[in-house]
Amino acid sequence: MMSSTLVTGCFALSLAASAALPSTRQGLVQVNTEELPPEVALSADAPGWRTVAADQVSEGTGPYWLRTQVDVPPREEGAPTPALALSVLGSWEAWWDGRPLGRNGQVGRTPSEEVPGRVDVQLPLPPDLSAPGPHVLTMRVSAHQLGFQPVGTIHRLQVGEAASLAQTRMLGMVPALCMLGALVLMGLYHLARVRLAHGGLATLLLGVLCLSAAALVLLEAWRGLANYPYPQHAVRLRLQAAAVLAVAALLPATVHAAFGEPRRWLRWLGLGLGLLSLVFVPGFDGKSSIALGASLVVSTALAVLAWRRGESGGALGTLAGLGFAGVLYLLEPWGFSERGFFLAFGGLLLCLTAVHARQQRRQQERFESATRAAERLQLELLKRSLQPHFLMNTLGALSEWVETEPAQAVRFIEALGAAYRHLLAVSGERTIPLARELELCRAHLEVMGCRQGTAFQLETEGVDLEAPVPPALLHTLLENAFSHNRYVSPHTFRLQGSLVNEGARPRRRYAFLAPLGTGMRQGGGEGTGSRYLRARLEEAFPGAWRLEDGPTEAGWMTRVEVPA
Numbered sequence: 026m027m028s029s030t031l032v033t034g035c036f037a038l039s040l041a042a043s044a045a046l047p048s049t050r051q052g053l054v055q056v057n058t059e060e061l062p063p064e065v066a067l068s069a070d071a072p073g074w075r076t077v078a079a080d081q082v083s084e085g086t087g088p089y090w091l092r093t094q095v096d097v098p099p100r101e102e103g104a105p106t107p108a109l110a111l112s113v114l115g116s117w118e119a120w121w122d123g124r125p126l127g128r129n130g131q132v133g134r135t136p137s138e139e140v141p142g143r144v145d146v147q148l149p150l151p152p153d154l155s156a157p158g159p160h161v162l163t164m165r166v167s168a169h170q171l172g173f174q175p176v177g178t179i180h181r182l183q184v185g186e187a188a189s190l191a192q193t194r195m196l197g198m199v200p201a202l203c204m205l206g207a208l209v210l211m212g213l214y215h216l217a218r219v220r221l222a223h224g225g226l227a228t229l230l231l232g233v234l235c236l237s238a239a240a241l242v243l244l245e246a247w248r249g250l251a252n253y254p255y256p257q258h259a260v261r262l263r264l265q266a267a268a269v270l271a272v273a274a275l276l277p278a279t280v281h282a283a284f285g286e287p288r289r290w291l292r293w294l295g296l297g298l299g300l301l302s303l304v305f306v307p308g309f310d311g312k313s314s315i316a317l318g319a320s321l322v323v324s325t326a327l328a329v330l331a332w333r334r335g336e337s338g339g340a341l342g343t344l345a346g347l348g349f350a351g352v353l354y355l356l357e358p359w360g361f362s363e364r365g366f367f368l369a370f371g372g373l374l375l376c377l378t379a380v381h382a383r384q385q386r387r388q389q390e391r392f393e394s395a396t397r398a399a400e401r402l403q404l405e406l407l408k409r410s411l412q413p414h415f416l417m418n419t420l421g422a423l424s425e426w427v428e429t430e431p432a433q434a435v436r437f438i439e440a441l442g443a444a445y446r447h448l449l450a451v452s453g454e455r456t457i458p459l460a461r462e463l464e465l466c467r468a469h470l471e472v473m474g475c476r477q478g479t480a481f482q483l484e485t486e487g488v489d490l491e492a493p494v495p496p497a498l499l500h501t502l503l504e505n506a507f508s509h510n511r512y513v514s515p516h517t518f519r520l521q522g523s524l525v526n527e528g529a530r531p532r533r534r535y536a537f538l539a540p541l542g543t544g545m546r547q548g549g550g551e552g553t554g555s556r557y558l559r560a561r562l563e564e565a566f567p568g569a570w571r572l573e574d575g576p577t578e579a580g581w582m583t584r585v586e587v588p589a
Contacts, residue, residue, distance in 0.1 A: 049094070057071065059090075095159070105188070106155050110185070119164045495565045536582060539583075
């Protein structure tokens with residue numbers, strides 16, 4: 026009796042299908058949430074059916090019924106029987122033109138009754154019901170274990186040759202998997218540079234960004250590679266959302282670190298507004314699109330500002346990569362994370378890597394040039410410290426003190442030895458703690474005090490004794506002061522330090538005041554000492570220092586500013 030009823034219903038439904046049922050060609054399906062027995066659900070006149078968009082089917086945990094008209098494409102004679110590819114977030118059982126087609130898991134009224142099915146399933150169609158043209162697919166679906174309310178539960182409904190369907194799906198993942206390998210290699214390379222070559226913050230962020238993008242590509246491919254049970258789909262989507270947020274935050278942070286954007290608030294303003302808007306966007310895909318779009322906009326703004334500040338080469342390369350990613354984003358914003366992301370961000374990260382490599386090469390060249398200049402000028406300074414005039418005066422004074430004031434001679438020898446020991450100890454270092462530099466300076470003042478028969482002091486205020494400074498920085502300023510002045514009475518040199526929070530990074534500012542003496546007028550210029558200062562500062566803080574000097578009423582003021 027049951028079989029006869031089903032057959033009758035199938036015939037009735039088939040006759041009425043083309044006129045009454047929406048089709049997948051139109052992107053429409055019919056749903057029914059009533060508890061209907063199969064023979065009623067398969068009949069043409071069952072009550073309670075309503076038409077909805079296929080990608081908007083969201084009927085809760087169910088069970089519910091779903092039906093639509095599916096077209097079987099024409100095929101050559103002797104071609105294999107086509108198959109039906111279904112991607113549904115739930116367990117289901119299906120009928121094709123009223124005949125049972127198969128099941129995926131077990132539909133249940135409660136979570137305990139339900140057995141979760143796979144996300145993606147491919148079923149062969151009955152040979153006698155696979156003629157080209159419209160056919161009716163009816164499904165009973167439940168989704169008690171999904172863990173969230175999706176915007177749509179049907180992701181794919183397609184008929185075709187089984188091998189062709191599988192091949193198309195796998196070929197679609199090949200470019201993403203190839204880019205996955207490139208992203209992982211780039212990420213590991215940059216992290217290795219941080220570890221082995223002491224790379225900076227931009228290198229670290231770029232490495233983490235590459236690995237975050239690789240994680241997002243892998244999570245997108247996970248579904249096609251693993252074909253997991255549908256409850257795991259929520260886990261995948263949440264991990265995917267975390268990867269999207271990581272990429273969206275790290276991209277502008279990397280651009281900011283690469284170009285040193287001075288206005289800290291600007292780097293997160295647009296991104297923050299975009300991320301806040303995610304609260305009002307339904308579905309994971311919408312949130313991902315908003316986050317990635319906001320990230321691209323903020324990163325582009327930072328790159329434009331860097332270009333306007335004069336970072337022409339690096340900024341233009343970054344803008345090229347961002348423009349490429351932006352075009353792909355605008356072509357399909359709501360499906361960007363699933364389809365265009367791997368190509369867009371792969372190209373973008375390749376551009377960023379090339380820009381970063383160029384910046385690293387230029388920085389290395391500047392460092393090597395500054396190192397060579399510093400070594401050359403260091404030798405000149407040592408030569409000046411040992412110049413014949415200085416030695417003759419020193420030995421003459423020492424000979425007189427040995428005969429007349431032995432205690433003064435001993436004091437002078439000890440001070441001279443201490444000064445040269447300090448100078449020898451720090452001369453080969455790139456930076457030294459400020460405390461060691463002050464020891465060198467006080468030893469030099471002791472020597473000059475003995476030579477000129479007076480006392481000199483060095484007072485400090487607001488300085489961090491552990492802060493790094495180039496060796497002989499203040500010592501050179503003292504030598505310049507004694508070269509341009511004659512001090513016949515006690516004088517005090519002053520060093521004032523402060524921490525400045527202007528711009529993107531905090532900076533240390535030092536103000537060194539050399540008092541005016543008699544004789545020659547004190548001045549700056551581009552002598553050996555000044556060239557040494559600039560070379561040492563460039564070696565220690567490439568492109569991130571400032572040196573200014575000039576006269577004041579109290580003496581000659583030299584201001585030095587370096588990163589904190």
